[in-house]
Amino acid sequence: MPIASTVTEPFPIYAIHGRYLLFDVDVVSHIRKTYHMCGCLSGTLPQIPQQNVFLGLPLELMTEEAALLVEKQAAYIVDDVAAHTRGLANMSQETKTDYLEARRRECEKEALKHQKEVDEKKRQFKGKGKQEEEAKPEERQEEEEKENGEDSLFAAPSSNESAVQLKADSLLFYPTATVSDPSYHSPAPSTSxxxxxxxxxxxxxxxxxxxxxxxxPGLRFGCQFMAYPGDPLRFHSHFITRGLGWDEEIDIIDIVGGGRLGTGVKKAWMFGGKPEGDDTETRVFCVEWGGF
Known part of the structure; x- marks a missing residue:
């Protein structure tokens, strides 16, 4: 069993076009276990871009999550575009060559492995087809040979075409690391x-x-946040919440709508706020709709 990596704080949060992302799987596990932050996985495979069930890295944080991590001095914000440009500019030619060579070897290794798997499947398929042909009567075999002639619309491609296609496909399989190469760059905190x-x-x-x-995030339930008493993998949420300004008026229609919505999805609707610049505790209220 692999030993979990130790995460050093503060760790970088990469800001890209107003979105706060984490690319390191160890950091993702760390904030979930230590800071009760789950975020939203948003990564897909390049060849299957329309996945909507099993997403992967990077993990996108809510603005509130990123701000709280920075406030707790557990993380810092990095301008990813600037860090990427600066890292490439500062990388020596020798480091670039070594990195590209290592990636080339990894790609060749994965391509060779994939090609062997394809060849093995072809051998198994040919062996199975040969056994079926031997079991067929000679007359039926002759009829099938006539039907499957060279002029057939569904004739199999030539061996050369298959080989070229297999080689091209095999190059598409290569490993992708979950963390950046140590020699790539050491991101510095953004001041802007x-x-x-x-x-x-x-x-x-x-x-x-x-x-x-x-x-x-509580968008699918018509609120700002969903509040879970424990890890969402083990618990259902208890509250759908909405934050309000201390002096902000609440329309009675919003109270009725929030209360009915929360009760309809077996939760309580919570709203609350805090005076700006005041150290007093945040006040919250829960609304449950009776008579359902």
Missing amino acids: LVARPDPNSYPLYKHLHNLGYFLS
Whole structure:
């Protein structure tokens, strides 16, 4: 069993066009276990871009999650575009050559492995077909040979064409690392990029997070956050939440709609806020609709 890698804090959060991403699987596991943050996996395979069930790295963090990690000094924001450009510019020619050579060897190794698997499947298929042909009567075999002549629309491609296609396909299989090569770059914190969460919702997020709740985006339930009493893989959410400004008025229609919505999905609708610039505790209220 592999030993889990130790994550060094603060770790980088990569900002790309206003999105906060994590590319290291060890960091993803660390923040889930230590800081009760799950994020949303958003990565897909290049050849299967329309996956919608089993997504992978990178993990996208909510703005509130990124801001809280920075506030706790567990992470720092990196301008990924600038870091990428700077890393390539500072990489020596020798390092580039070594890296490209290592990648070439990995690709060749994976391509050879894939080609062997394809050849083995072809041998098994030919052996099975040969056994079936030997079991057929001679007359039926002659009729099939006539039907499957050279002019047939469904004639099999030539061996040369198959070989070329297999070689081309085999080059598409190569390993992708979950972390950057150590020689690539050491990202420095960005002085211009700062995670700026919504001032109305962030106090409620921090309040629930400090109470031990796991929070995730609540768009599909018509709210800002879903609040889980434990890991979402083990628990259903208890609250659908909405953060409000301290002096913001609440329309009675919103209270009725939120209460009915929460009760309809077997949860409670929670809203709350905190005076701006005040150290008092965030106040929250729950609404449950009776008579359902």
